[in-house]
Amino acid sequence: xxxxxxxxxxxxxxxxxxxxxxxxxxxxxxxxxxxxxxxxxxxxxxxxxxxxxxxxxxxxxxxxxxxxxxxxxxxxxxxxxxxxxxxxxxxxxxxxxxxxxxxxxxxxxxxxxxxxxxxxxxxxxxxxxxxxxxxxxxxxxxxxxxxxxxxxxxxxxxxxxxxxxxxxxxxxxxxxxxxxxxxxxxxxxxxxxxxxxxxxxxxxxxxxxxxxxxxxxxxxxxxxxxxxxxxxxxxxxxxxxxxxxxxxxxxxxxxxxxxxxxxxxxxxxxxxxxxxxxxxxxxxxxxxxxxxxxxxxxxxxxxxxxxxxxxxxxxxxxxxxxxxxxxxxxxxxxxxxxxxxxxxxxxxxxxxxxxxxxxxxxxxxxxxxxxxxxxxxxxxxxxxxxxxxxxxxxxxxxxxxxxxxxxxxxxxxxxxxxxxxxxxxxxxxxxxxxxxxxxxxxxxxxxxxxxxxxxxxxxxxxxxxxxxxxxxxxxxxxxxxxxxxxxxxxxxxxxx
Numbered sequence: 001x002x003x004x005x006x007x008x009x010x011x012x013x014x015x016x017x018x019x020x021x022x023x024x025x026x027x028x029x030x031x032x033x034x035x036x037x038x039x040x041x042x043x044x045x046x047x048x049x050x051x052x053x054x055x056x057x058x059x060x061x062x063x064x065x066x067x068x069x070x071x072x073x074x075x076x077x078x079x080x081x082x083x084x085x086x087x088x089x090x091x092x093x094x095x096x097x098x099x100x101x102x103x104x105x106x107x108x109x110x111x112x113x114x115x116x117x118x119x120x121x122x123x124x125x126x127x128x129x130x131x132x133x134x135x136x137x138x139x140x141x142x143x144x145x146x147x148x149x150x151x152x153x154x155x156x157x158x159x160x161x162x163x164x165x166x167x168x169x170x171x172x173x174x175x176x177x178x179x180x181x182x183x184x185x186x187x188x189x190x191x192x193x194x195x196x197x198x199x200x201x202x203x204x205x206x207x208x209x210x211x212x213x214x215x216x217x218x219x220x221x222x223x224x225x226x227x228x229x230x231x232x233x234x235x236x237x238x239x240x241x242x243x244x245x246x247x248x249x250x251x252x253x254x255x256x257x258x259x260x261x262x263x264x265x266x267x268x269x270x271x272x273x274x275x276x277x278x279x280x281x282x283x284x285x286x287x288x289x290x291x292x293x294x295x296x297x298x299x300x301x302x303x304x305x306x307x308x309x310x311x312x313x314x315x316x317x318x319x320x321x322x323x324x325x326x327x328x329x330x331x332x333x334x335x336x337x338x339x340x341x342x343x344x345x346x347x348x349x350x351x352x353x354x355x356x357x358x359x360x361x362x363x364x365x366x367x368x369x370x371x372x373x374x375x376x377x378x379x380x381x382x383x384x385x386x387x388x389x390x391x392x393x394x395x396x397x398x399x400x401x402x403x404x405x406x407x408x409x410x411x412x413x414x415x416x417x418x419x420x421x422x423x424x425x426x427x428x429x430x431x432x433x434x435x436x437x438x439x440x441x442x443x444x445x446x447x448x449x450x451x452x453x454x455x456x457x458x459x460x461x462x463x464x465x466x467x468x469x470x471x472x473x474x475x476x477x478x479x480x481x482x483x484x485x486x487x488x489x490x491x492x493x494x495x496x
Contacts, residue, residue: 034057037053049243052247055250067128074120079113081114129351130343135250141388145384145392149239176314181212181216181300204286204293204390205386208293219314220315224318238392244402244404260344281338284337284338285382288335291331292331295322299322319399338383
């Protein structure tokens with residue numbers, strides 16, 4: 001008996017209603033959870049996490065459009081026919097099984113479809129699984145990094161104790177080799193580039209960020225951008241910076257989609273990608289960790305060359321020239337690539353397992369399965385718990401500080417102050433351009449509408465004169481040049 005496809009015409013209406021109800025309920029629950037999460041971030045003033053959440057929502061919307069286009073274009077794309085000789089090139093399996101029916105149009109021409117309808121449905125699954133694993137990977141990495149950096153709060157609190165202030169008193173002088181930071185980084189291998197790279201490579205696996213590194217880099221950052229002895233909360237600043245960077249990493253930009261298409265192409269059987277593709281994110285991650293550790297050591301070496309005596313605390317000087325191409329943000333884009341590539345490996349394995357079984361042509365060898373899973377988990381843990389905290393600390397050692405230097409409350413206050421200042425200047429400019437200038441021996445009023453010149457103000461001799469006019473309630477700022485003639489100036493202004 002030939003199997004027939006059951007359509008909605010022969011499906012009970014209650015079954016359709018139940019399925020639609022379940023799908024709508026799940027969608028509403030997910031939307032409500034995202035709304036509660038956004039409300040929590042807004043209440044705790046986590047602006048950059050709100051932006052990251054909005055970016056995740058936009059990605060879900062984008063995936064919805066992609067799914068819609070794949071559904072609508074299922075038949076037109078299936079009717080695109082190509083020669084069999086071309087359709088049998090770059091196959092993911094050496095001896096694939098072709099059980100899916102071809103379009104009648106292509107069969108009549110002795111050709112094959114560019115992408116069958118079954119292949120279109122499987123492609124939809126792959127895109128959704130890839131986006132889900134990428135978002136999940138970024139969230140897990142961020143969570144592991146924040147858990148590792150939680151102990152930095154106690155380190156930051158220690159900088160406000162009397163013991164820390166006494167041990168780092170700027171009136172104390174030490175030789176550079178007597179400091180803990182120099183003893184950690186100035187070794188026999190520090191002067192030789194090859195040995196230094198090898199030591200930095202190994203150091204990232206144990207105590208990648210020590211307390212003395214945190215204190216020294218914190219002191220260098222505050223000295224470069226603030227006054228000495230400032231009580232700036234460096235740990236909260238790093239936290240805000242990391243939240244902003246998370247919004248960049250969690251996104252899927254155009255170049256990320258292009259790379260995903262390239263990785264799909266490289267899954268052809270002839271490339272043997274299971275032998276080298278899973279190791280790309282691991283090698284890049286180890287290279288980034290080595291570079292970050294090397295930056296700390298190079299800052300120590302540069303400070304040693306400038307002075308052999310330390311006043312108070314070892315001083316490192318932030319600069320962009322320590323980073324690749326003088327661009328600290330390049331490391332963020334590399335981390336983005338690493339996380340996406342690792343997510344692709346795990347997503348592709350999960351998709352093939354779900355659609356084709358555990359022992360499919362994609363994973364016929366046990367070594368392939370072990371390599372993909374082991375490397376994927378290793379990169380996830382290493383990136384979140386080791387490299388991310390190191391990145392968050394060292395990337396602050398650039399020449400300029402980032403915009404998140406101010407807390408959210410301070411930013412909102414500055415924006416309100418700026419808006420009020422602009423409004424007041426506009427009102428003053430409109431008023432002074434409509435009134436004649438007052439010019440006498442004792443009082444000078446700046447009525448120029450030009451913003452090019454910066455007026456000078458004296459808080460001790462500035463007065464505000466109100467003109468007794470029923471049609472105007474504007475105030476005019478008057479600068480009195482001679483304090484001894486202040487009273488006469490006021491009387492003359494009132495008389496005028």
